[in-house]
Amino acid sequence: MKKITACAFLVFTLLACNSSNDKKDSSTEKKDNNTAMDNPDYDAGLNLVAKSDCFTCHKLREPLVGPAYGDIAKKYENTPENISMLADRVINGSSGQWGEVQMLPHRDLKKEDAEKMVKYILLLKN
Ligand code: HEC
Missing domain, CATH: 1.20.5 (Single alpha-helices involved in coiled-coils or other helix-helix interfaces)
Structure with a gap:
């Protein structure tokens, strides 16, 4: 025993x-980006993204099934409006913004958490 x-x-x-x-x-x-990592939004968002399915379709620097997070950060300015809009797209799904492939919805995500994820993504410029 x-x-x-x-x-x-x-x-x-x-x-x-x-x-x-x-x-x-x-x-x-x-x-690879120290200033981004110093931001408290970075860890909070990264934890949520890592726990969810995001990394099966997104990489940081190269497109996979979805666009690279670095490219998303370059396309959208880091404003409250964009954070809210992108969080809605993560929750409801997105299509037609980057190409033919669509992102499936993540309906069980809370808006608050989706916004944290987007804040992290928007720190990944350059
Ligand atoms: C099944 C594959 C897949 C998964 C899983 C996935 N994505 Fe996506 N994602 C995509 C694709 C494909 C696009 C591009 C959609 C488009 O063209 O509108 C995208 C686009 C995005 C965008 C940009 C939307 C826009 O309007 O430009 C963000 C932000 C994003 N994903 C975040 C996330 C987050 C956060 C997660 C995890 C909760 C996640 N994705 C999980 C495939 C995926």
């Missing part, structure tokens, strides 16, 4: 280690 508990503990520790490593990797990948 003791052995099993010890084993379970080990597996748990390994899993915990693994996931914190993943986090570290993805944040070092983005360490």
Whole structure:
């Protein structure tokens, strides 16, 4: 019995280690813009984006299924109006802004969280 508990503990520790490593990797990948990273919106938004499905279709610097986040940041000025509009598009889905492929809706996202995600994306210029 003791052995099993010890084993379970080990597996748990390994899993915990693994996931914190993943986090570290993805944040070092983005360490190319120090001023953006100093902004508190950066971490809050990145956490939400990383938890959701965004990175399956978006990369930072190159288009994937969707446009690169850097390109989105270049296209839209960082204003409250644009943040609100883009958050609505993340929630309701978007089409025709970048090409033929559409972004599926994320209806269970709160507007507040979608805005945090967009604030992070708009920090990724250059
Ligand atoms: C299934 C693939 C897919 C996923 C998942 C996805 N996107 Fe997109 N996204 C796209 C595509 C494709 C476009 C371009 C749509 C268009 O042309 O209007 C896009 C566009 C955008 C835009 C720009 C919209 C505009 O009006 O210019 C933002 C911001 C965005 N995505 C954020 C997100 C965020 C945040 C998430 C995670 C919650 C996410 N995306 C998840 C495919 C995806």
